Amino acid sequence: xxxxxxxxxxxxxxxxxxxxxxxxxxxxxxxxxxxxxxxxxxxxxxxxxxxxxxxxxxxxxxxxxxxxxxxxxxxxxxxxxxxxxxxxxxxxxxxxxxxxxxxxxxxxxxxxxxxxxxxxxxxxxxxxxxxxxxxxxxxxxxxxxxxxxxxxxxxxxxxxxxxxxxxxxxxxxxxxxxxxxxxxxxxxxxxxxxxxxxxxxxxxxxxxxxxxxxxxxxxxxxxxxxxxxxxxxxxxxxxxxxxxxxxxxxxxxxxxxxxxxxxxxxxxxxxxxxxxxxxxxxxxxxx
Amino acid sequence: xxxxxxxxxxxxxxxxxxxxxxxxxxxxxxxxxxxxxxxxxxxxxxxxxxxxxxxxxxxxxxxxxxxxxxxxxxxxxxxxxxxxxxxxxxxxxxxxxxxxxxxxxxxxxxxxxxxxxxxxxxxxxxxxxxxxxxxxxxxxxxxxxxxxxxxxxxxxxxxxxxxxxxxxxxxxxxxxxxxxxxxxxxxxxxxxxxxxxxxxxxxxxxxxxxxxxxxxxxxxxxxxxxxxxxxxxxxxxxxxxxxxxxxxxxxxxxxxxxxxxxxxxxxxxxx
Amino acid sequence: xxxxxxxxxxxxxxxxxxxxxxxxxxxxxxxxxxxxxxxxxxxxxxxxxxxxxxxxxxxxxxxxxxxxxxxxxxxxxxxxxxxxxxxxxxxxxxxxxxxxxxxxxxxxxxxxxxxxxxxxxxxxxxxxxxxxxxxxxxxxxxxxxxxxxxxxxxxxxxxxxxxxxxxxxxxxxxxxxxxxxxxxxxxxxxxxxxxxxxxxxxxxxxxxxxxxxxxxxxxxxxxxxxxxxxxxxxxxxxxxxxxxxxxxxxxxxxxxxxxxxxxxxxxxxxxxxxxxxxxxxxxxxxxxxxxxxxxxxxxxxxxxxxxxxxxxxxxxxxxxxxxxxxxxxxxxxxxxxxxxxxxxxxxxxxxxxxxxx
Numbered sequence: 001x002x003x004x005x006x007x008x009x010x011x012x013x014x015x016x017x018x019x020x021x022x023x024x025x026x027x028x029x030x031x032x033x034x035x036x037x038x039x040x041x042x043x044x045x046x047x048x049x050x051x052x053x054x055x056x057x058x059x060x061x062x063x064x065x066x067x068x069x070x071x072x073x074x075x076x077x078x079x080x081x082x083x084x085x086x087x088x089x090x091x092x093x094x095x096x097x098x099x100x101x102x103x104x105x106x107x108x109x110x111x112x113x114x115x116x117x118x119x120x121x122x123x124x125x126x127x128x129x130x131x132x133x134x135x136x137x138x139x140x141x142x143x144x145x146x147x148x149x150x151x152x153x154x155x156x157x158x159x160x161x162x163x164x165x166x167x168x169x170x171x172x173x174x175x176x177x178x179x180x181x182x183x184x185x186x187x188x189x190x191x192x193x194x195x196x197x198x199x200x201x202x203x204x205x206x207x208x209x210x211x212x213x214x215x216x217x218x219x220x221x222x223x224x225x226x227x228x229x230x231x232x233x234x235x236x237x238x239x240x241x242x243x244x245x246x247x248x249x250x251x252x253x254x255x256x257x258x259x260x261x262x263x264x265x266x267x268x269x270x271x272x273x274x275x276x277x278x279x280x281x282x283x284x285x286x287x
Numbered sequence: 288x289x290x291x292x293x294x295x296x297x298x299x300x301x302x303x304x305x306x307x308x309x310x311x312x313x314x315x316x317x318x319x320x321x322x323x324x325x326x327x328x329x330x331x332x333x334x335x336x337x338x339x340x341x342x343x344x345x346x347x348x349x350x351x352x353x354x355x356x357x358x359x360x361x362x363x364x365x366x367x368x369x370x371x372x373x374x375x376x377x378x379x380x381x382x383x384x385x386x387x388x389x390x391x392x393x394x395x396x397x398x399x400x401x402x403x404x405x406x407x408x409x410x411x412x413x414x415x416x417x418x419x420x421x422x423x424x425x426x427x428x429x430x431x432x433x434x435x436x437x438x439x440x441x442x443x444x445x446x447x448x449x450x451x452x453x454x455x456x457x458x459x460x461x462x463x464x465x466x467x468x469x470x471x472x473x474x475x476x477x478x479x480x481x482x483x484x485x486x487x488x489x490x491x492x493x494x495x496x497x498x499x500x501x502x503x504x505x506x507x508x509x510x511x512x513x514x515x516x517x518x519x520x521x522x523x524x525x526x527x528x529x530x531x532x533x534x535x536x537x538x539x540x541x542x543x544x545x546x547x548x549x550x551x552x553x554x555x556x557x558x
Numbered sequence: 559x560x561x562x563x564x565x566x567x568x569x570x571x572x573x574x575x576x577x578x579x580x581x582x583x584x585x586x587x588x589x590x591x592x593x594x595x596x597x598x599x600x601x602x603x604x605x606x607x608x609x610x611x612x613x614x615x616x617x618x619x620x621x622x623x624x625x626x627x628x629x630x631x632x633x634x635x636x637x638x639x640x641x642x643x644x645x646x647x648x649x650x651x652x653x654x655x656x657x658x659x660x661x662x663x664x665x666x667x668x669x670x671x672x673x674x675x676x677x678x679x680x681x682x683x684x685x686x687x688x689x690x691x692x693x694x695x696x697x698x699x700x701x702x703x704x705x706x707x708x709x710x711x712x713x714x715x716x717x718x719x720x721x722x723x724x725x726x727x728x729x730x731x732x733x734x735x736x737x738x739x740x741x742x743x744x745x746x747x748x749x750x751x752x753x754x755x756x757x758x759x760x761x762x763x764x765x766x767x768x769x770x771x772x773x774x775x776x777x778x779x780x781x782x783x784x785x786x787x788x789x790x791x792x793x794x795x796x797x798x799x800x801x802x803x804x805x806x807x808x809x810x811x812x813x814x815x816x817x818x819x820x821x822x823x824x825x826x827x828x829x830x831x832x833x834x835x836x837x838x839x840x841x842x843x844x845x846x847x848x849x850x851x852x853x854x855x856x857x858x859x860x861x862x863x864x865x866x867x868x869x870x871x872x873x874x875x876x877x878x879x880x881x882x883x884x885x886x887x888x889x890x891x892x893x894x895x896x897x898x899x900x901x902x903x904x905x906x907x908x909x910x911x912x913x914x915x
Contacts, residue, residue, distance in 0.1 A: 089296065124530065465631075
């Protein structure tokens with residue numbers, strides 16, 4: 001065997017199993033779901049199914065779905081916005097104002113919860129937000145006699161829970177981008193006469209933009225597809241497209257409709273990535 | 288003036304950390320509280336942990352989670368390490384595209400992946416005559432491995448990057464056969480990365496909810512799914528207890544990864 | 559200690575020829591430098607001798623035996639890599655012992671030979687250290703000791719000193735030469751630093767675009783470059799273009815395009831030939847022009863554009879007609895000639911080297 005053939009065999013046998021697995025569990029299933037979205041009967045029903053565009057028609061036809069999508073996107077935007085407002089300064093502090101051992105330690109602390117169970121974290125918020133929860137008790141102790149603060153099952157609760165879950169993403173991406181900005185760039189800006197704020201606005205902010213955008217993408221996409229968090233923290237309030245899709249598969253058993261909606265969700269996600277790709281690529285180069 | 292601003296922003300950082308850890312701490316504290324309704328005053332008691340020991344459903348679900356996570360770790364780490372080695376040591380056409388294909392599992396919302404798997408497995412099952420096999424622990428395992436693979440490949444790949452091919456070439460010039468090179472140079476150097484990737488894979492599987500949710504048949508669940516159904520049905524304080532345990536396990540694992548990856552791995556001497 | 563012969567080596571990557579027909583013989587015990595710009599093929603040749611690259615055509619023989627079918631680990635070569643490639647998970651002793659270990663040499667003998675190796679590179683006592691605890695120079699010596707302990711036939715060095723700073727590099731150059739002379743092993747090394755190649759090598763080969771432009775002793779290649787590339791790559795050269803106006807007594811008169819005349823050994827030149835002459839800056843002597851200065855062969859007038867002081871020497875940039883001639887002068891404590899002053903440049907006939915364009 002020539003070295004090149006040996007090499008080809010090596011590459012094939014090394015990457016083959018992993019990619020075969022991915023093909024069977026990710027790529028083929030998605031193709032299957034695409035196919036299903038064009039059928040008129042759920043596979044659970046023993047009758048044969050035929051091609052139809054009715055599922056997609058339902059989405060585009062009913063104003064209910066448009067509202068649902070709009071709410072989901074709104075939720076995504078709120079969560080992303082707050083994650084940015086809270087996370088960017090934190091990332092800046094970590095990248096530029098903390099050094100050495102502390103930086104590593106705090107970075108670890110920020111990323112740690114992110115690797116624990118999302119469900120459990122959301123659940124823990126119910127303890128804090130409900131009446132007789134920590135916030136309520138805290139308010140009562142400062143202002144006795146005030147009305148009970150029950151934030152559970154409200155839209156803000158959903159936002160808070162989601163921000164808490166995804167904040168580390170934003171801090172992470174912004175941190176990487178900010179940390180890559182050489183201090184000498186900032187010094188150069190100051191030496192050319194720009195005030196601290198102007199230097200920040202015209203040097204630091206634009207250079208960290210890829211980080212902000214990647215963080216936004218990483219947050220927005222899972223949020224518009226979320227159903228667990230809105231259900232637990234919002235109950236019936238804060239309906240999302242994700243919740244509806246989940247219902248199609250578990251409650252109403254209308255799989256084809258669920259598949260179509262899933263695909264529309266996927267399409268939205270791909271559009272977002274498509275728009276943001278140039279920024280994401282820059283971030284990849286910087287990191 | 289500078290110091291004030293600096294102190295201010297550092298204080299802000301602390302606030303953010305408080306925000307991130309507050310609910311977790313609250314939940315952990317309440318797990319040890321005697322009252323079943325988290326009413327204060329706080330009275331330390333292990334009653335809920337004891338109740339947990341009797342709660343067969345939660346225990347069974349926990350066992351399932353651990354077993355799947357272990358299987359997932361073994362499979363995903365092996366497959367992922369092999370692929371990472373191929374990417375790190377060879378250049379070939381289509382490499383960039385293959386690496387790009389690792390993004391969909393992380394970029395696509397888990398909801399879409401989970402439902403897609405359900406549909407696909409169901410069809411396969413029906414074609415084979417066993418529609419029932421669409422759901423189950425095996426299906427969940429298939430899904431978890433798919434999600435873990437990109438992380439494993441990334442972590443091992445990063446480790447490989449730190450160690451250039453020259454090390455293996457040097458060993459060859461010194462007379463080591465390919466097998467000797469693998470055993471005495473490649474494996475020891477790669478080991479910390481592989482261990483870190485394995486711990487990652489375990490965490491990804493252990494914490495995974497969405498995919499497990501769709502692929503779990505009635506009666507057989509993983510821990511996160513069981514917790515979810517319990518929450519929906521009505522609160523029992525054992526959930527606090529088990530949740531605290533889970534959080535500690537996950538975070539503990541990640542701490543080990545961080546320390547090991549940082550201080551356990553040797554860095555090559557030429558920096 | 560062996561002779562390495564390369565014949566007709568060709569290697570393509572796609573449409574690019576990394577090696578385009580290379581013939582070289584490395585004599586037993588010789589310290590041979592491969593020199594050239596990036597991508598010229600020198601590293602490709604080295605790696606082909608090591609066994610990491612398979613030639614498309616041509617052969618490589620060590621002491622007459624064709625080694626092209628022999629895998630890397632059976633070739634009995636020693637190699638030092640650009641970044642040393644020390645095994646980070648082993649200490650110095652284990653690193654050096656590695657080659658002996660994989661060959662199954664007895665532990666007692668290993669210990670002894672490792673000790674000898676460390677003595678050779680003057681690093682005794684550092685057996686227990688890890689690579690990351692060593693300085694760049696120390697790592698380099700460990701890499702060298704590791705490559706030599708197995709007593710290979712050939713030593714290959716891939717830009718071994720490029721990662722070191724100037725002083726350390728000069729120190730290591732001396733060390734490297736001393737060790738090589740002591741052992742007498744055939745050594746082939748790659749560098750892009752021409753000064754390094756000149757000081758270390760018994761012979762050098764200049765590579766360009768996959769071919770050997772010129773090979774020979776450093777002195778021969780420097781004093782008698784074969785073409786413009788070789789002349790320009792080693793040190794500095796002034797290039798003068800002209801036409802042969804007449805030949806007499808083994809000497810050709812060349813009329814320069816910029817005016818003036820030079821003489822050069824006639825060799826195979828004919829009257830009317832267009833020639834390119836390379837003239838090294840240090841061969842030219844420079845003096846203030848006397849009032850009645852007249853141009854003669856190998857003697858031209860010019861004006862000082864700049865005088866640049868660099869410690870041990872002085873570099874003059876002289877305007878002659880519309881071009882600049884560079885002159886190096888050793889710092890013999892003479893005051894630099896002022897800018898804009900008229901000067902006269904003179905040099906011997908033998909220093910005019912006719913080169914291929």
